[in-house]
Amino acid sequence: MNADEQDSIDSLRERLRRLEAAVDAAGLGVWEWDVRKGALTWNDRNRELLGITHDRPVVIDDYLGQVHPDDLEAVQATYREAADRPEGGELICEFRTPPGPDGASRWLQQRARVVKDAEGVRRVVGATLDITDRKTAEQRRSLVLRELAHRAKNGFMIMMTIVSQTARNATDVKAFADVLTARLHAMVDCQELVTQVAGRSLPLGDLLGRALTPFDANRFDIGPGVREIQVANDAVVAVALLIHELATNAVKYGALSSTTGRVRLCVLDAPQGHVHLRWQEQGGPLVTAPSSRGFGTRLLDVSLRNNGGRVEAHFDPEGFRADIHFPMGRI
Missing domain, CATH: 3.30.450.20 (PAS domain)
Known part of the structure; x- marks a missing residue:
């Protein structure tokens, strides 16, 4: 083998080495x-x-x-x-x-x-x-866009309900404007809580204070120990969205669609380190189970399951009931 042939072989080997290195680097x-x-x-x-x-x-x-x-x-x-x-x-x-x-x-x-x-x-x-990471990112982006559209639609419906209920009880234009403005500000505040969570657990009372104000907090009966529950940081968004979704549905279809309806939140026994929170509606229209699960319900159920929790919905004729389970946060 002469020198030129050896050089050609060496060159081919070097190109092959570089190609193999590039293939390995790209996975x-x-x-x-x-x-x-x-x-x-x-x-x-x-x-x-x-x-x-x-x-x-x-x-x-x-x-x-x-x-x-x-x-x-x-x-x-x-x-x-x-x-x-x-x-x-x-x-x-x-x-x-x-x-x-x-x-x-x-x-x-x-x-x-x-x-x-x-x-x-x-x-x-x-x-x-x-391409698993890319596909996962695409699916998350699609879910976020769908969730944003869902939230926007619900937001408009809630605002219309707030305007209607505020007008029903207002004694004059100024009173109507003051109450309406306060409720809309509270609604915006709740949305900020959903998107901006500090790196710590949050007392459920703080979450409820924001989440329920747009829906007239006086119509909610909060049982002993509920406000002191600590919600873990990675579950705050899911729980806030869930409370928001339940209140939204109560205004549109459930107890809060009636002037006499109320909602009670109480704590039930749960295993060590876990929370069992019950949402119980009463005094509203007769309840019938829906033919299919809505997007919001599916999303929130998945969100809680991803954080070690779950939601059990019960469409009792006398009032909708939800049993909410999630891990307790550390103080």
Whole structure:
């Protein structure tokens, strides 16, 4: 081997080393499928992403088995579309893996090139990238946007109800303006609490003081020990939104839609370190269970579950009741 040949080999080896380093740094799974032989070649990262051990060869069924059943048809359709093109070409697909032992799925993106010859598809060469973080961020952003739209709609409805109820009891224009302004300020204050929480637990009394003022706090009976409950920092937003949602629904449909209706909050026995708070409506219209759960109810239930809590809704004919469970915060 002469010097020029050795230099060429060394150059190729260096390029390969750089390519492998770049692939590793990007976390890419690299693979090739020899369609006619049915053979798959995966690098270690691709095996890791798709949950296939290193102790055996892989076949196409291994790959298909690691695509979530709900996404499998779309993945296969993407491949067929590229394979049907005369020249072959690129394909891009995104899919979930089946849930793992923790119940979570991983989002993967695959980019590949379909190589064809006169006899049809010869091989498919591609790369796999974990996009779980991106997908999670997109889902959170979508949830936030939906929640904001929901809050805005509820806000307008609450304001209209506040105006109506304030006008009903006002003796003159000034009294009406003063009470209305105070209630609207309290409503804004409650929204600030939801979005700006200090890095500590919060007494439930402070939360209730803001959350319930827009709904006429005089119509709420707060039982012994309720105000002293400490709400953990990471649960304050969820609990504040829940109280706001329950009061909103009480104004629109429940006890607070009637002039004689009231709401009682009390503390019931709970395991050590946990809180069992009951929201009980009475004196309102006859209650019937809804045919489906609203977006707000679903969101708040999920929020509390993410913080180790839950909400149990009971549509008793004499008055709606909610049992709210969440971990107690530390002082």
